[in-house]
Amino acid sequence: MAVTEIETIFAEDGALAAVISGYKPRLAQIEMAETIISAIKSQQNLIAEAGTGTGKTFAYLIPAILSGKKVIVSTGTKNLQDQLFNKDLPLIRKALARYPFRASLLKGRANYLCTYRLDQALNTAFGYSQDDAQALANIKAWSKRTKNGDISEIADVHEADPVWLHATSTADNCLGQNCPDYEDCFLNKARKQAQEADLVVVNHHLLCADWSIRETGFGELLPAPEVVIIDEAHQLADTASNFLGVTVTGNQLQELADDTLAEYFTDAKDMPDLRTACEDLQHEVKDLRLAFGLELRRGDWQEIVDNPKIVAGLESLQKQLARLTDQLERAALRSHGLESCFERAEELDSQLEMLINDQDGQWIKWYETYSKSFALSRTPLDIAKEFRQFMKRHSATWIFTSATLSVANKFHHFANSLGLNGALTDSWESPFDYAHQALFYHPRGLPQPSDPEFTDKIIDFVLPVLKASQGRAFFLFTSHRALQRAAQLLEDKIAYPLLVQGSRSKGVLLEEFKKSGQAVLLATASFWEGVDVRGDALSCVIIDKLPFASPGDPVLKARMAAMEKQGRNPFFEHQLPSAIIMLRQGVGRLIRDVDDRGVLMVCDPRLLKRAYGQMFLDSLPAMKRSRELADVEGFFSSEDRS
Secondary structure, three states: OOOHHOOOOOOOOOOOOOOOOOOOOOOHHHHHHOOOOOOHHOOOOOEEEEEEOOOHHHHHHHHHHHHHHEEEEEOOOOHHHHHHHHHHHHHHHHOOOHHHHHEEOOHHHHHOOHHHHHHHHHOOOOOOHHHHHHHHHHHHHOOOOOOOOEHHHOOOOOOOOOHHHOOOOOOOOOOOOHOOOOHOOOOHHHHHHHHHOEEEEEEEEHHHHHHOOOOOOOOOOOOOOOOEEEOOOHHHHHHHHHOOEEEEEHHHHHHHHHHHHHHHHHHOOOOOHHHHHHHHHHHHHHHHHHHHOOOOOEEEHHHHHOOHHHHHHHHHHHHHHHHHHHHHHHHHHHOHHHHHHHHHHHHHHHHHHHHHOOOOEEEEEEEEOOOOOOEEEEEEEOOOHHHHHHHHHHHOOOEEEEEOOOOEEOOOOHHHHHHHOOOOOEEEEOOOOOHEEEEOOOOOOOOOOOOOOHHHHHHHHHHHHHHHHHHOOEEEEOOOHHHHHHHHOOOOOOOOEEEEEOOOHHHHHHHHHHHOOOOEEEHHHOOOOOOOOOOOOOOEEEEEOOOOOOOHHHHHHHHHHHHHHOOOOOHHHHHHHHHHHHHHHOOOOOOOOOOOEEEEEEEOOHHOOOOOOOHHHHHHOOOOEEEOOOHHHHHHHHHHHO
């Protein structure tokens, strides 16, 4: 695996040019690939930041394949997984015909059909709604023709449909080797393929699950890699933090009761106390949800402690779960299904005890409510030490890459969050000509973000920009409340299609946006990153506020308090760097191709009025900047002449 091979493959008349129409070599891409080769050879961990348009996917995949080592590539989302496996790797396979390799796609178990659970659902004594019954029938028909059981294949049952709970398994309810369908299990087959592959494509959730979840019945979740490549690495610390914690949800408890009842009707009808324990637990789950109130919120554990109604509901829930666990222990010998339910009940009972009585200062405890459920959680204050140990267990070379890993050209925040002491660092700027392709507009006279009428007031600044851009804009918000208020204000004030996040699925909204060519899309967090709209359809990105995390978030509050106790500055060490990376992600939606042009508008006056604003500015691409609306109008009018 020599540097000269990389130069040949990426050359103007090289292997990639032979399979990609209009291919042009990019110096940053070649340099990044060469740096990754050196890191793999020297077995040194690497933090590699590559600006939008660098072509980082090919820059890490090709060295990984040429290395001949066992490689795991982890991406931020399942959509990115599918794109990498179904689009990028086939092109590379064609280009590198001289270097054959076996690749495998592996997702979490909830993405694979469980034929045992499906048959159990179809044969249950419980009734289903007409829609659910039809969906299960569609899944059954598809189950007879699918080869890999990936639920994303089936078009007429959406992946997010709750009915999949009856046709997929969880770590809790999987019977493992005791399952009668074990030999034909789609998840089992996918994991075997992963063990045999040279390169396995996973996502961060699955990587962290392999790290934190004790699984039985399938052996090792992921193969032992020699190289681990983390794409969209800026997301990893948050994902890892969630998996290292403990969460008990109302849905988990309801599913335990449902599954136990299904097993009761099959193998334990002579144990009426078991049925009663299930039904009583279901009632307690509903009562506890009601005790939290109707509002959907996320709060600190102290709010539970201070509310006698919730405390009483939690105590009753714990007693009923213990009662069901006792009943299941007596019934466990009846069937593998009941034995599995008993093990789940024991685990949930233990986790609930841990959550209620844990006084360890190393954890943040908090809760979240949903329309029909709740989550009780504890999250580690710091994952750096645990992640270092995880990396040592996988004695591999680790490559971390993303377009947004640095803050003002320094990697301290990212490296410290994962304990990456001694890792090499390098970065490559985007090849796009931001100075000519983009304009950064920050008007005078903007209201303060603390102003209760902030959203109302910035609309007056935004409207002339939308007129100049003729729609074609993403309007990104830091809160759902601001988004909804802006939607009300803009509804009768713009002549362009108005698309609002939440009104339809993300994919449908994006397709409508692209087709329209003049739409204005209002969105929050999920549209700040991982969204790729090329061409004229997106020519303006407007951001309401600097994306600082909500100071009322219980996890953030606890983390900040812990840092203060250690004599550290939580604002400059955590809040500010996180906000800068988030802003960089939002700005990254604007220019996605060499021919794209666009205006960035940030409506937060703190950019210039607070000292830390300069750190945001230093972290953004080198665009022309203006405070004059006339320059925005001139920028867009020049499109007609260009």
